[in-house]
Amino acid sequence: MKDTIPIYEKTNHIHATVYHILAMSGNKVSQYLAPVGTRIILHDERLGTIRFVGKLEGRDGIRYGVELDENLGKHNGEFEGKQYFQTQKSKSGVFVWPKDVYHPSDLISVIKNKYTSTANEKSIMVKRMKGKEVEILVDKDVTEALCDIYSLERISLEKAPVGFVNEKDVSSKNIFHRCKTLSIKQCLLTKWSDLFNILKVFPKVGDLSVFGNMLDDLSCQLSDEKVEAYKKIVKNVTTLSVGNCFLNQNCVNVIPLIFENLTELVIAVNPVNSFCPSTKGNFESLKKLILDECVVSDLSYLKDGLLKVPNLEEISLIRSSVENIPDDIYKYLPSLKSMFLRYNDINSWRFVNNINKIPNLKFLEIELSRLPKYSEGDDVLDFVIAKCPGIVSINKHTITGTERSKAEIIFLRDVPESDPDQIEDIKRLKKIYVNIVSSTNKDRDFTKMKLGSIKIEVVKNSSSYIITAPMSLTFKSLIQGAAKKLSFSKMSIKSIDICINNEVINVEKKSFNQNLNDYFYKINENENIKIILLE
Template sequence: MVGAMPVNIIPKFYNDTIGGCNGMEDEIQVSIGSRVKSGDDFGTVKYIGEVQGYNGIWYGVEWDDVARGKHDGFVDNIQYFKTTKSNAGSFVRPNKISPLRTCADAIRKYYGDREDETVAAHRRTVINEWKREMGAPFIEMVGFEKIHQKHKNRMAIDMSEETLSQLSINFASLEKLNISVCDYEWSDILVLSHLWPKINEIIAAYNRIKKITPPEVTLRTLTILRLDGNPIDSWNEVNNLGRLKNLKVLSLNDCEICEIRFNNEPGNGKINVFDNLEVLFLNRNKINDWRSISELDKLKNLKKLYFLKNPIQNSEDYDTTSQLVIAKIGSLQELNGSIITRELRRGAEYDYLKRYGAEWKVAQQDAVQKLAFDIEHCRFQELIDKYGIPDDSLLVKQVRNTTLTSQLLEIILRDENGKILKKKFPSTMAVQKLVTLAQRLFSKTGNTGTPTLNLLDDQMKGAEIPLDNVMKDLAYYSIKNGDTILVRFR
């Protein structure tokens, strides 16, 4: 029969946690900086003590949700603590909140921690002596060292709404980390970044990140960074992430960015930041100028852009703003999840030439205006080199003649069988009406179904421009007298 195990080497357990030098009891102490919860609300303790005129101990808490707060830390003109967000603070009794386990505690509980080598060596010596005394060499004590070895290759951890304030564990194999809704600044992440030498993805959404310091020696393996919902309002701060050579995906949805600027150089010369950035999310920001989109053409490898619900998009319909984005960024392959086909790009770029052609021609007569135009429209010269200069009738702003006769356009309609019809149509006719008319005119030759219309543009070396927005009128596509429209049946 095996004798009683010496008490000083028996690990103690409290609610599935191990006591002793590396363990902890399940009771969590609250201190300044602790994260706490009340109902569904999370907050950070900023003050512990008495409040003048009120009995007992109070906790001053800054709440993540400002609506939960009542003041800035002031009571009766006495400031007990200071909040980072206006009116985000309140006082609560200790029994009204529940402390949250720190990240370090949670990690130790779930993964185990490495023992201090001195403590571990002493423990091994005691166990070996005890095994010799008992004549039981087969007995093995399994503690944190074994647990750590089992979990040392953990690759992902989700600590959203927790705290990293006491983190001191080196996760050499950690690849993905979620620290959303933790009230962190960028500096907090940098301080801890040396712990994750192999980190691949960081999700730090809805924190307090506003200022971004360039990482000097850490985060070199980072490929995905999600900073959605942070109060970032300057692109200069975003540029400080440009040194992350392996960064491929950057998400900045729901931030406060008003404009994008890399430099003030004319043209679309590529820049030496964000070398490998391929995917950029900019939904629901405050971008209100088209130059910001032109600036993105200076990125070397941008392939996918998500750009929705920004103020600049309020002035035009979705199709028009999408065409402008496509024309302004030559490397783009997807916009808002939709693939950009060769035909779609060609149509968008040609419409862009027509839209700003007159302004471009005027700018060529003055060096200052030319410089301003080239800065605003980074790709325009590239498009002229690609397609040539559009016809003068598209470049010069014409005085509109309001008589019906002057608005009639003689257009050649031609189907795939070679049948040709010449008709006059008002420039204000919707494309949808022309589709219906073409269907009726060419149905007698055996064509069935709904046709598609494509403008044959002689100025563009015979390129076909799809009239795919059926709600627009003919004038929108700058159709002129004598133009040919190809009628194709599906």
């Protein structure tokens, strides 16, 4: 059985003093030691939380035991048979020297460190370029202007040790009077109260991102007085990203209570399954909601919340474990124009029918790989295009009139009339294409060629695969698709050979923006086309 030593829980700053004394050796006094629970950044920019401060048995010196946010460590808190701390992931633990981490620092110091340079009396500005210090002779007025951080219009701090703002800076007359965009991504913020203090010196910020910070629960620290005070501080914020901030459901729901003028809200990568504003009335300003990588398995969970955002025009649920789209979801999305559902379990044509009922939907991104096929050669994208006549763009591809006609004819030829999820669309399309009847697979392939698609074998070295591609496809797009399919760098391809019958046509890299139609003027039914990718 493993030996176990006491595990330090989250502590206050008293422990820092204790550890400070422990780290003293002779007449030497150590550097500052942060308490357990402190967020830190390692020198290689990995983020984590201190879970242990002390000595390892048989080793000299005080170390931090750190649980990293990602599973990019070496162990689970165990060292030589002893468990010093616990981690949620199997290999997210590391031991590091305190000198090798960045502790939480005040915002103004971090901004000055990034946006100003050291200027000496001779107006020589020192900048670091590629790890080396470079001296630049500049005019004094230019130096002063460059060092005026309070005139910056946009401030972006990523993986910087921002943890708070000093009280003296909040009460100072110096404010960032021009800054409209503030990004504090993957830093060391842990408290909403610290964020609101920071925003006191950014009165005009409209675009705010704190993505990747580990924030506490806002919902359990609000009083009516605080809500009113915070509203005044954030009144100009219209775009907010709190993605990957470890927020719970209650915390997410109270955000609109304070940020009442939001038009865009990003709550992606948080452990929530819905969004329902805690406001008394509707949250009418919101037009864009990002729920990527949350856990919204059933869109029914969103119904109550969607009733409060009647003007929502865009919703994104990429990688959100969506497994069900209810029949009546259209009733809750009257203004929706864009919907993003890539990388979800969309495995029924009924879901596509329910999406198509959304009255104003124009732009759709949807996972196609799990939709049912009726034969091996079916291209389900054609079926989606045929079923959704009001949608103008699918998976970032704008649908032309020719493509839609082709898709509708293929849908009538390939889809069996016995499928209950397809009956209504078959009836609708039969009124347009009265002479289309079912056919053999051979006839279907030939029809696709007539309508602007051809079968191509794509070859690289000893690997190959077959695709049915539109004549408008560029060689550049073909190479990009092949690179993903066959796992190679698209930049490595210098030219391609087009082999058709006994003829070989070489296309150089400078011509990769041309499309298939530029080379295939007339295609017969039985011709074999091969495109060989050459490095």
